Amino acid sequence: VRRLEAGGLRSAVADAVEAAATRSRQLAAASERADGDDDEDDV
Known part of the structure; x- marks a missing residue:
């Protein structure tokens, strides 16, 4: 362990x-940004 x-x-x-x-x-963070962009398409 010492070595x-x-x-x-x-x-x-x-x-x-x-x-x-x-x-x-x-x-x-990148995944959250990408998920936020897709929300408008689902409406």
Whole structure:
């Protein structure tokens, strides 16, 4: 475990999780915008 932490594994995992969370928020926002545009067509 010490060798993995010395190699930056914990930091790499934290960075990957942060990047995934950021991308998830971006995709959710884009999906909400796209859904809002389609509502007028359904009327």
